[in-house]
Amino acid sequence: MFLTQRNQYALRAIVELAKRFGSGPVKVSEIATAQAIPRRFLEVILGQLKGSGLVAAKRGYHGGYILLREPEDITVGNVIRFLQGEPDHKDCQNCVFKLQCPTDRDCAFASLWNRVNEAVFGIFDETTIQDLVEDGRMVES
Amino acid sequence: MFLTQRNQYALRAIVELAKRFGSGPVKVSEIATAQAIPRRFLEVILGQLKGSGLVAAKRGYHGGYILLREPEDITVGNVIRFLQGEPDHKDCQNCVFKLQCPTDRDCAFASLWNRVNEAVFGIFDETTIQDLVEDGRMVES
DNA sequence: TTAATTCCCGACTCTTTTAGTCAAGAAAGA
DNA sequence: TCTTTCTTGACTAAAAGAGTCGGGAATTAA
Numbered sequence: 001m002f003l004t005q006r007n008q009y010a011l012r013a014i015v016e017l018a019k020r021f022g023s024g025p026v027k028v029s030e031i032a033t034a035q036a037i038p039r040r041f042l043e044v045i046l047g048q049l050k051g052s053g054l055v056a057a058k059r060g061y062h063g064g065y066i067l068l069r070e071p072e073d074i075t076v077g078n079v080i081r082f083l084q085g086e087p088d089h090k091d092c093q094n095c096v097f098k099l100q101c102p103t104d105r106d107c108a109f110a111s112l113w114n115r116v117n118e119a120v121f122g123i124f125d126e127t128t129i130q131d132l133v134e135d136g137r138m139v140e141s
Numbered sequence: 142m143f144l145t146q147r148n149q150y151a152l153r154a155i156v157e158l159a160k161r162f163g164s165g166p167v168k169v170s171e172i173a174t175a176q177a178i179p180r181r182f183l184e185v186i187l188g189q190l191k192g193s194g195l196v197a198a199k200r201g202y203h204g205g206y207i208l209l210r211e212p213e214d215i216t217v218g219n220v221i222r223f224l225q226g227e228p229d230h231k232d233c234q235n236c237v238f239k240l241q242c243p244t245d246r247d248c249a250f251a252s253l254w255n256r257v258n259e260a261v262f263g264i265f266d267e268t269t270i271q272d273l274v275e276d277g278r279m280v281e282s
Numbered sequence: 283t284t285a286a287t288t289c290c291c292g293a294c295t296c297t298t299t300t301a302g303t304c305a306a307g308a309a310a311g312a
Numbered sequence: 313t314c315t316t317t318c319t320t321g322a323c324t325a326a327a328a329g330a331g332t333c334g335g336g337a338a339t340t341a342a
Contacts, residue, residue: 002143002257004300008250015249027317041302047319060310063317076253108156108273109149112217112264116143119260123253132249145329168288182331188290200289201339 002120007083009037010045011132014079017055018071018129025057025064052082071133077124143261148224150178151186152273155220158196159212159270166198166205193223212274218266 003011012035020026028046032039046065049055054074057065067074144152153176161167169187173180187206190196195215198206208215 002254006300006302011250025317029317038302040304043318044302044320057318058310059308059316059318061312061316063310065318108276109152111276112268112273113143115264116261119264120257123256123260127253132253135249135252147330166288170288179331181333184289185291185331198289199339200287200337202287202341204288204339206289 003080006041006045007080009035009042010049010083011076011079012037013042013046013049013065014054014067014074014129015132017065017067018074018133021067021071025062025066027064031065049082052079054079054082071130072128074129075125076127076129076132077121079129080121080124144221147182147186148221150176150183151190151224152217152220153178154183154187154190154206155195155208155215155270156273158206158208159215159274162208162212166203166207168205172206190223193220195220195223212271213269215270216266217264217268217270217273218262220270221262221265 013031016031016034017026028043029039031037031046032042037045046055046057050057054068055065056068057063154172157172157175158167169184170180172178172187173183178186187196187198191198195209196206197209198204
């Protein structure tokens with residue numbers, strides 16, 4: 001699989017915020033219920049997501065989280081990159097540049113990893129949160 | 142990253158066998174040295190790989206491992222699928238079929254995972270072990 | 283037939299990652 | 313001021329990942 005449970009939670013939380021885009025802050029507990037995510041854990045995750053600039057939190061009575069950009073302006077790639085960075089093929093980079101690579105002369109994988117990486121992020125980058133909201137709708141009926 | 146260290150070892154071991162295809166059994170210790178893989182660990186991995194039908198082992202004096210098919214007839218996909226199976230999106234399958242999915246109405250991810258999976262295995266399936274051997278050569282010079 | 287070599291096998295350890303919890307605190311509004 | 317809601321950091325538990333170890337079984341050379 002490509003994403004940890006945690007990162008899927010993060011993505012789903014954002015999708016949930018997107019569904020309610022424009023209707024004010026959404027409480028962690030609402031998101032947790034809607035998406036069947038453990039509330040305590042989700043608090044941690046959303047706390048992290050604030051650092052991305054994609055969401056903001058508001059405390060107090062009518063507090064909660066809001067999405068800072070329109071769902072069609074956020075891609076899955078934006079989210080994933082924030083959560084985990086692009087895969088660092090540091091061993092393979094070394095191979096390419098021929099520096100201190102443990103496998104030395106025969107790292108045949110640099111090109112393969114690059115192609116896979118580009119394919120995956122190509123998809124992530126062309127899929128917006130809005131797309132996910134709409135895909136969800138289709139199944140929902 | 143897409144593959145565990147262990148599975149990269151497995152792939153590299155097969156590449157090493159491919160490089161020596163046709164010249165009789167190759168000892169684990171030779172592969173381990175050539176590819177900088179801990180020998181004990183590699184024994185375990187190659188033991189597992191026997192189950193794939195891609196390699197066979199011979200014991201005793203001039204024993205070792207051999208590749209059972211030509212390097213151009215084995216794809217990375219063949220190896221990866223044996224090692225880890227195709228990712229099972231069991232939660233998302235549920236979403237697609239609308240059965241007991243934990244996220245219920247809004248699993249927006251089935252389509253995304255499928256596209257990613259197809260992209261990745263598309264690349265894996267069109268890359269042969271021979272390709273990897275040749276890529277290694279290019280860097281080697 | 284014995285000794286050397288090499289794979290074979292299962293159990294075992296160590297570390298890292300992942301998942302998730304908890305308690306106390308700070309902001310905001312009613 | 314009381315309630316609500318996010319905030320923070322520490323904490324625990326379970327699983328996955330990486331790698332080791334000792335002894336046994338097949339094969340071949342001497």
